[in-house]
Amino acid sequence: MEANLNLLHLIYLLFTLIILGVMIRKRDTSLVCIIGIFLLGIVATSSLSQSIMAVFNSFIYAIIELMGTILIISIIVGMSTILTKTGINEVMISPFSKLIKNPILAYWVIGILMMIISWFFWPSPAVALIGAVLLPVAVNAGLPAIGVAVAMNLFGHGIALSGDFIIQGAPKLTADAAGIPVGEVISASIPLVFIMGAVTTIIAFIMIKRDLKNGNIRVEKDEKKSKDKEEDLSNILSPRTKKIFAVLVPVLFAIDVVVMFIEKLQGGDATALIGGTAIFILIIVSLLTYKEKALEEITAYLVKGFKFGFEVFGPVIPIAAFFYLGDEGFIKVIGDFLPQGSQGLVNDLGIALANAVPLNGGVGAVTLTTVGAITGLDGSGFSGISLAGSVARLFGAAIGKGIATLTALGQVAGIWVGGGTLVPWGLIPAAAICGVDPFELSRRNLVPVVIGLIVTTIAAMFLM
Template sequence: MIVELTALHWIYVVFIALIIGFMVMRRDTTIICIVGIFLIAITATGSLAHAVSSIFNSFGYAITELLSTILVISIIVAMSHTLTATGINDVMISPFRRLIRNPPMAYWTIGILMMVISWFFWPSPAVALLGAVLLPVAIRAGLPALGAAMAMNLFGHGIALSGDYVIQAAPKLTSDAAGIPIQDVINASIPLVFIMGLVTTVTAYYLLRRDMKRGVLTTASTDLSPSQETSSNQPVLLSLAQKQFFAILVPLLFVADVIAMTNLNLTGGDATAIIGGTSILILILISLFSYKNKGLEKSTSLLIEGFQFGFKVFGPVIPIAAFFYLGDSGFTKIIGDYLPKASQGIVNDLGAALASIVPLSKTVGAITLTAVGAITGLDGSGFSGISLAGSVASLFAAAIGKGAATLTALGQIAAIWVGGGTLIPWALIPAAAICNVDPFELARRNLVPVVVGLIVTTIAAIFLI
């Protein structure tokens, strides 16, 4: 059933356009998002008091949804701060200096490692595993932190997550919605994921190298630590043997995490949690050992620095996340049950409406599935709308007479590349925070490569249908 679009839907569309426009112009979007939340709330409820309170409630909802990510990023940063202050980090990264000697090797090595780990444990844990160790190496090799963040982002949240060949959560959702076997979707997605990944990462690298040669991007301004005011500036005297011991112990503990993830089948949030817990233990152990009788106070100080960094990074993201959460299940939880009864959420309603008004052919079908996937990805999860993409693909395939698996895979790829963490600023926060770069700048950097990739992949899908 296609829900008739209401004023709520059109307000949402207008403010999406405004937010994208302001981001492109490099202007702050906080006030735009707040005004959008207010207008949607007052239109839905007709109550000024309810609309005003919905602004606060939307912020609370966004923080709740993002809290686990904020915590793990804060803890990883605090741990990295400890490793840097004690000199252990320099010993840890020394073996990688032989492998990663220049920016191209840094970009592709980080990206490929990120992709492989993300296949098994999803991207957020992979970012935490790789960032603390490989980022300093990449920067010393001449790759700007923004380039490292792009590599992690495009290979992990893009290539690995859009295919999801090991965990298979994404193809399971889309295949069930399309009414076809999951293996059909996986097989159909292989050439599309390959094309999308190749075009996007090569385009991103070309643009990155171009700006590095022009001097637009350099490593000089990179700040690997969240703060320079407390313990990180105070030298900690450890012998070389002690540094080597911890340099071996820390990777071994993370390897143990990987083994535990495999044996206990931990993925997603559970995998992130075990990495976060391990990072806390590492921070405490090194602090107690390095700072001796001041270790208790230093552990707390480092955690505070990490949390300050985490909330500082996430602060600008919360308003925009609060607005976009209104497009999905967050609407009911923030404002209340004011959508039409048949509504599947504002974003899904818009995607279904688009699919219902286009003529049917394999060309239009492929373009529409890319658009529907991209629209449903605007909520920033990448997964919430892919069932709709599967349903729309099934309808188009029935009308065209073929191509159900290809159309389903195309919708899945578009939804996850847009919403899974390469274009929506709060979805790509893990890579941005670990690399200490602006998430909005990272989103802008990803925009052209991802759009080019989607265009080429859509054209390829037309020929594969």
């Protein structure tokens, strides 16, 4: 397994490092990403016009890839807006307020619920379900929106997705590439997933508590309420009607969960079911609230949701456009200009790293974590984990043991980085539902995730 690297790989790696540096310095990355895309285009095609077109086409490609997430966020926001204005949301969350009485309970209850739902249906629909119902409860209990986003992110896109014990999409990919049964990868991943999960969630919680105490983050209750003061609809619906909807909304989403389980809906299909349900809730509440004006108001709420969705995604589209070029996006946007036998820029770099290090247990574990993290930079979390399985097979065969553990380690690293805890567009669902900056959420996750990866890698050395 060899990687034929050229100038394209060097440019991609250089700009990846520059982008990471700019993000750490809390500066916008759009200009850097655009320059990186342009340079990749000019080197690949040797054409100024093709390179300029590549910048625009990369944006289109990123928007198409992200459209499902943009739509579900926009629709949930539109639905949540009218539920809040009519007072239904306040009635709906009142029972949860009795359970979640403080920031500690808010963080762990939301996180564990997110993890459980994500195991069965993957994180994107789970974010919509949990965020729409429990975000206001958590804020009222004293946990800032950024804390809610961290909890949903680490437990859902981190713990649940990296193990993927129920759906088994991730372990199937890595097991096939490693040439071992899926059951072996799942068994080997259980201790790694929970070590990683425990370290990251505990460190993140400690950091949130510290920042709350020091005043670095605050609960913006008043600010959240002020957004909806433009129109008071709280007295239009009767108390009885509000109570009916307060029960009906969670029941409808619960029915969605049952349907997902029975029909085995996952990923995009599960998200579509949640989104469609939210649209009909928005329609019904609008009809009862606005009556003859409902036709115009339904459109207005959808437009508000879409404006919010694209406002949140706007800064992310350029960076997503750049990193999508690391995978199959390069051929679709720029053309088939990669070296013969290339598996994509990101995977080629991972293979080159694997070939450049000596073969032993300790180095093997560190390499698999690094390869997994590198392949996760394209933002999908899944596209590169087959490479992790292949590299694990190579190292395991050379060492004479540990193929399953190394495979699981690469899977965990790839999904934690790319599945939605560090790469900004991967964690947008949680950030958007909670109304926080995805780049700020990424920076807040960085320290817990990096420490977690280090600890998990060390643990893997002893488990091989």
